Amino acid sequence: MSLDYLARIEKAHFPLVVRQSHDVDSVRLLKAAEFITASVPRGTLNLAYSSEGEAVVFGLTELGERVLRQSHLPPEAPLRRGRHPLDDD
Numbered sequence: 467m468s469l470d471y472l473a474r475i476e477k478a479h480f481p482l483v484v485r486q487s488h489d490v491d492s493v494r495l496l497k498a499a500e501f502i503t504a505s506v507p508r509g510t511l512n513l514a515y516s517s518e519g520e521a522v523v524f525g526l527t528e529l530g531e532r533v534l535r536q537s538h539l540p541p542e543a544p545l546r547r548g549r550h551p552l553d554d555d
Contacts, residue, residue, distance in 0.1 A: 468492045468495040468499075472501055472530060473534060475502075475523060476526065480523060480524055481523065481524050482522070483520065483521075483522055484519075486518070487518055489521075490519035493506060493523055500529055501527060501529055502523055502527060503523075503524040503527060505522045506519075
């Protein structure tokens with residue numbers, strides 16, 4: 467999933483050169499969602515049926531960072547039945 471890839475590159479040193487085709491596809495999706503700034507040149511190297519490609523990731527956008535923070539939020543505490551002991555009558 468592309469969000470997993472976003473989490474993997476969060477702490478990378480930018481610019482990050484990506485050469486695996488599945489990583490290039492993730493870069494395309496994240497760039498289209500405006501989660502990262504990147505360059506994915508058009509050409510024979512980045513064809514869909516190729517096993518290799520090339521893209522350069524320049525960094526995460528504010529939106530991408532916010533999405534990562536929201537995806538790492540701890541789960542909410544379970545609801546408790548009854549009244550809180552300090553409630554006034």
